[in-house]
Every structure is written in C-alpha cells, then in structure tokens.
Amino acid sequence: MFKSIMENGADRESALNILENFINTKLHNYVSKRNYDLGPSKHDNVSQLSPYIRHRIVTEEEVMTQAMSKFPLPKIEKFIQEVFWRTYWKAWLELRPQVWTDYKLLMKKNDKNQLYEKVISLNTGIDCFDAWTEELLQTNYLHNHARMWYASIWIHTLKIPWYLGANLFLNNLLDGDPASNTLSWRWVAGIQTKGKAYLAKDWNIEKFTKNRFNPKESDFSTIPAEISFIDYKMNSIKFHETRDFAWDQSGLLITTEDMHVLSSDRINFPIQNAYIMALTATEKTNYSKNVSKFKHDISVSNMKLLSQHINDIQMQSMDLDQIEQIVTWAKQNNIKNIVTLACPCGHVRDFINVLKTELKKESIEIIKLYRDYDMKYWNLASGSFFNFFNKAVKKI
Numbered sequence: 001m002f003k004s005i006m007e008n009g010a011d012r013e014s015a016l017n018i019l020e021n022f023i024n025t026k027l028h029n030y031v032s033k034r035n036y037d038l039g040p041s042k043h044d045n046v047s048q049l050s051p052y053i054r055h056r057i058v059t060e061e062e063v064m065t066q067a068m069s070k071f072p073l074p075k076i077e078k079f080i081q082e083v084f085w086r087t088y089w090k091a092w093l094e095l096r097p098q099v100w101t102d103y104k105l106l107m108k109k110n111d112k113n114q115l116y117e118k119v120i121s122l123n124t125g126i127d128c129f130d131a132w133t134e135e136l137l138q139t140n141y142l143h144n145h146a147r148m149w150y151a152s153i154w155i156h157t158l159k160i161p162w163y164l165g166a167n168l169f170l171n172n173l174l175d176g177d178p179a180s181n182t183l184s185w186r187w188v189a190g191i192q193t194k195g196k197a198y199l200a201k202d203w204n205i206e207k208f209t210k211n212r213f214n215p216k217e218s219d220f221s222t223i224p225a226e227i228s229f230i231d232y233k234m235n236s237i238k239f240h241e242t243r244d245f246a247w248d249q250s251g252l253l254i255t256t257e258d259m260h261v262l263s264s265d266r267i268n269f270p271i272q273n274a275y276i277m278a279l280t281a282t283e284k285t286n287y288s289k290n291v292s293k294f295k296h297d298i299s300v301s302n303m304k305l306l307s308q309h310i311n312d313i314q315m316q317s318m319d320l321d322q323i324e325q326i327v328t329w330a331k332q333n334n335i336k337n338i339v340t341l342a343c344p345c346g347h348v349r350d351f352i353n354v355l356k357t358e359l360k361k362e363s364i365e366i367i368k369l370y371r372d373y374d375m376k377y378w379n380l381a382s383g384s385f386f387n388f389f390n391k392a393v394k395k396i
C-alpha cells in the first residue's frame with residue numbers, strides 16, 4: 001500500500017514548507033531531472049506542489065516570485081513555464097467554456113465498458129499502465145510524464161473514450177483540475193491542437209522510469225485513435241475590474257478554487273462575514289474519499305488561518321443543502337452582496353451559477369472579483385501556449 005500525498009499536509013504552512021524545500025534543494029536540477037518518474041514516494045525531482053497551487057492555497061504568483069528571489073529567471077525558466085501552463089489552461093478554458101459543457105455531456109453517456117472495468121481492477125496486462133492506475137488510486141498523484149503515457153495508452157492503445165480517463169483523473173487526483181486535466185487529455189487525444197496527438201513509446205518509458213518498466217513495443221499504437229475535432233470558437237470576454245460596491249453589506253464566499261483570499265488585492269481585511277464552501281454536491285458525489293477529505297481539510301485549516309482577519313466565518317455543513325445554507329447565512333447576516341474571487345470554469349462555477357439564480361429571488365447579488373494576476377494574464381490566452389508565454393514572461 002502506498003501513502004496518499006495527502007500526508008504531505010492540508011494547510012498553507014505545509015505548502016510553504018514544501019515550496020521552500022523545493023526551491024532550496026531541488027529547483028536547480030529541475031530542468032535535467034523533471035522528466036524522470038521514479039515511482040510512488042520518489043517524486044523528488046518535481047515539486048508536488050500542484051494540490052496546493054490548484055486550490056490557490058499558495059498562488060501561482062507567490063510560487064514564481066519566491067523561485068525568482070533565489071534564481072535568475074533564465075536559470076529556472078522551465079519551472080516558471082510549467083507554472084504558467086496552469087494559468088494558460090485556466091484562461092484557455094475560460095475563453096471557450098463550451099469545451100467544459102461538452103465534456104460534461106459526454107460523461108452523461110455513461111459508456112463504461114468491460115475494458116474500463118479491467119483498468120479499474122488493474123488487469124489490462126500492460127504492467128506500467130496497471131501500476132499507474134494503482135498509484136493514482138492509492139496516492140492521488142501521478143508524475144506528469146506518467147499522466148502523458150497513461151492517457152496515451154488509454155486513448156490510442158486501449159481505445160477507451162478519452163473523457164472516461166479524464167474523469168478518472170479528475171475524481172482521484174488531489175490536484176484534479178477542470179482546465180489542466182480536461183485540456184491535457186484533449187491534447188493527448190489530438191483534439192486540442194489539430195493534427196497533434198501524443199503517442200507514448202516503449203523506449204521513452206523505459207528511459208524515464210529508469211527501467212522500472214520494460215513495456216513491449218506492441219503495447220503502443222503508432223496511429224492515433226480517430227476522434228472528431230471540434231473547432232471551438234473563442235468568446236470575447238475581457239477579464240477586468242468589477243464595479244465598486246459597499247463592503248458593509250457584503251459577505252465573502254470562499255471556495256476551494258481560490259483559498260488564499262488574504263493575498264487578493266481586491267479585499268480589504270478585516271471584514272465582517274465569510275462563508276467557506278468545501279465541496280459542491282456534484283463534487284461530493286463524484287470525487288474519491290481522499291479528494292473529498294482533502295478539500296474538507298484544506299477548508300478547515302483555511303478557516304483557522306482566516307479567523308484573525310474575519311469577524312464571523314461559517315463553514316459549510318457537509319450534510320445539508322448547499323444553496324439553502326448560503327441563502328440562510330446571507331439572510332441572517334443581512335448580506336446584500338455575496339463577493340467571491342472569480343472562479344474559473346468547472347464544478348464550483350457551475351454551482352455558483354445556480355446559486356446566483358436562487359439568490360436573485362432574495363434580492364441578493366453575487367459579485368465576482370478578478371485578482372490582478374488573473375486580469376494580467378488571462379487576457380493573453382487567445383493563441384498558443386508559447387505565444388501566451390512570450391507575452392506573459394515580459395509582465396512578471
């Protein structure tokens with residue numbers, strides 16, 4: 001039995017310790033070693049910060065600033081680039097939210113077949129693949145290279161629908177993220193960038209797992225699976241400042257999409273009322289026990305952290321109806337505006353959209369605030385990643 005990376009801690013202090021340790025001892029070797037997947041509990045070549053960055057327990061900006069306070073940018077450009085991939089994927093999906101809507105529709109098809117069952121019972125006969133399924137389910141993490149190989153075998157060798165694999169990841173990774181996950185699976189499948197699918201190779205797996213696995217050439221397809229490409233049109237949203245509003249009649253809604261609200265430039269602490277939401281009903285139904293527990297635990301530790309800056313914080317009770325709880329909280333505290341940090345495309349945003357309609361009936365408004373960071377970078381994601389990165393890096 002491997003340990004879940006939940007054991008690394010579910011609070012900001014643990015995240016900051018991991019970040020500091022990574023910068024001081026590993027970052028200088030990141031470029032040369034980051035592609036090696038040495039197996040469960042041996043992922044020291046990479047930061048394993050993703051569960052924290054994904055929920056903004058530490059922010060992308062903080063991670064980059066701290067790394068660059070120790071190393072000049074050219075020396076750690078690869079690491080900075082990786083952190084920007086998250087920002088780019090978020091913005092890309094934000095500009096084409098139909099991709100998320102269509103993914104949810106595909107999931108409704110419920111077309112899990114016997115082959116899918118073989119995957120879940122670690123019985124495909126492809127050793128490396130079964131080992132990664134086991135690692136995913138037990139540790140709630142996979143190395144980036146393993147995620148690429150895994151998705152490739154899933155889609156192009158086993159020919160199981162890509163969205164079922166994406167969903168298995170989303171529900172079991174502590175860093176499970178609607179944008180990074182959905183769009184990475186689409187990229188491997190060859191439907192994110194037209195004509196470019198990712199085909200895993202036996203020699204590449206052998207080399208970058210340091211011979212932990214010796215897969216057969218025949219385990220790998222040399223031809224991408226045929227999946228129809230949809231050219232999603234970009235919407236014309238611009239991410240910009242929200243109008244002014246009165247804080248004295250407002251309450252802050254904190255979600256697991258953006259937890260370190262103290263670092264937001266738009267909120268002047270101390271404030272009177274806040275409500276912390278750990279899990280929406282959809283997430284609670286779908287996410288594995290560990291992922292749900294992680295979201296709950298990071299919410300509890302966040303509540304402790306924030307208690308000095310917010311007079312009255314309420315946390316969601318897991319068993320009661322979410323909408324009802326938030327409406328009651330707002331009414332009891334005479335809240336007219338519920339302010340929340342802008343939440344990217346995904347289950348939480350879907351929930352907020354439903355909540356918005358319900359609150360309207362009570363004449364309560366939801367106001368979303370974009371962080372300066374998001375306004376600075378999300379507007380740059382209309383083209384390819386490298387186009388985005390070249391512009392983004394000049395703005396750091």
Ligand SMILES: Cc1cc2nc3c(=O)[nH]c(=O)nc-3n(C[C@H](O)[C@H](O)[C@H](O)COP(=O)(O)OP(=O)(O)OC[C@H]3O[C@@H](n4cnc5c(N)ncnc54)[C@H](O)[C@@H]3O)c2cc1C
Pocket residue numbers: 034046047048049050051053054082083084085086089142143144145147148151169170173175176177178180181182184185188
């Ligand atoms: C099929 C597939 C599915 C994926 N699903 C997810 C997901 O659900 N959630 C998720 O956070 N990442 C996902 N990734 C991206 C990436 O694999 C993880 O972010 C990374 O492995 C996290 O480990 P780390 O923190 O040790 O990364 P490091 O190498 O230490 O990188 C530092 C940080 O940069 C960011 N980052 C690095 N690589 C990527 C990337 N390719 N895309 C986006 N951000 C990146 C992360 O915030 C990460 O914490 C997926 C990649 C693939 C190929």
